[in-house]
Amino acid sequence: MSKPPLDRHALGRRLSKLANASTADLVQLQRLEPCANPARRIGLTGPPGAGKSTLAGHLALHRGRDRRLGVLAVDPSSPKSGGAILGDRIRMDELAGSSEIYIRSIGSRSASDGLSDNLPEMLDVMDEFGFDEVLLETVGVGQAEYAARAQVDTLALVLLPESGDVVQAMKAGIMEMADIFVVNKSDLPAAQKMATDIQRISALSRRPEDAWRPPVLLVSSMKPETVSALSAAIDRHQAWLAESDRRAALLQARARYRLRRLIERRAADAVASLDAKTLEAPLEQQLEQALQEIRRLSTTH
Structure with missing residues (x-):
């Protein structure tokens, strides 16, 4: 059954209302019944400058060919004015021509965990508007900030070659939470070494026999085949998640x-x-x- 056309103006108004809602407003606006067909949620997180926005744009173009896909990109808000640059929307201009891809930049506001105020409610609205998939890009996060884990089904950690001590970073919660490791800008000289280091250290982690084994991918936005490989890894993780019993725990965490x-x-x-x-x-x-x-x-x- 085909979906009705996406009402972008109505969706924009709903998201704006939620972005500005107080805690009291949220209680009043709460949806009592869960959506029967919630969107799949994919998260891209990682340190500032890792190229998340450009990668998100290319990944959305690849995955949005045969589905209704939303992109929620969180930008840092000023601690003084509360405003945000919202540069992710500018960097994703090439997506604007697609009728089934919707992009929204949102300020982080008071949130300090890489996400945004009222983000769970915004994700619920994307479900209501019939999105098959939502791609969430976080603010550049540090080692201890991994709130995105609970908000998405599949979490990809985007890293930049020569961006720091990989061994030290592996001790951080965000590295332990990732479902996919992405070494971005793989044309840089240190990319292969970083991928090898991540694979070596990841192999030492103790996991149950039936646990997901996070792949380590070398990706470049200039090489479509690597973006396709990332998309395929996301599909594999989604399939594994559907067959596992971890969905209930994820919903409780949310x-x-x-x-x-x-x-x-x-x-x-x-x-x-x-x-x-x-x-x-x-x-x-x-x-x-x-x-x-x-x-x-x-x-x-």
Whole structure:
């Protein structure tokens, strides 16, 4: 059964409304019933400068040929103004001509984990609008930031040759969470060595017999066959995930992340509302007042 045409204006309005929604708004806007056919979620994460945006554009063009595909690209927001450059949209201009590919750049706002405020709700909206697949590109992340893991089904970690000590990086959570390792800009001299190092260290990791074995791919946006190989690896992981029993645990992790972010933002609102007199009081009194304000905000909203 064919899908109705994508209403880009309606989708844009919904995403804008969610991007600006308060925690109280989110509770009111919550969808009670899960989507019967949720979109597959693919994440691209990695350090700044690794070429994630360019790679996301080429991957979207490749995978969007026969499906409705959305791209949500998170850009860093200014801690002062809250604004974002939103350069990912500029770098993905060549996708604009496709009727079934939708691109949206979103500011990270108060989130400091490579994602964006209200991102879980935005991903839900993509399901409502009938997307088959959503490609999520995170802000450039460091070693300890791996919140994207819970938000996507398949997580590709994009690395740049000569970008740091691979052995040290392998100790980080993000390296342990990745489903696919991508050594991007593979035409650079150190690319093969980095891929070999990742393969060697990954082989030492203890995994159950039925665990997914993350492949290490050399990819260049200038070589379509390498982008195709990445796409095929994503399909293999999606097929493995469908046959495993890990889906329930992933959905629970998403629910926990959503709730934690709501609580964190509600707490931030409460602390911001405290007056100078309260902040000069003993810490115990400050904490009690903040908790009272959280309860008040929860009651009045």
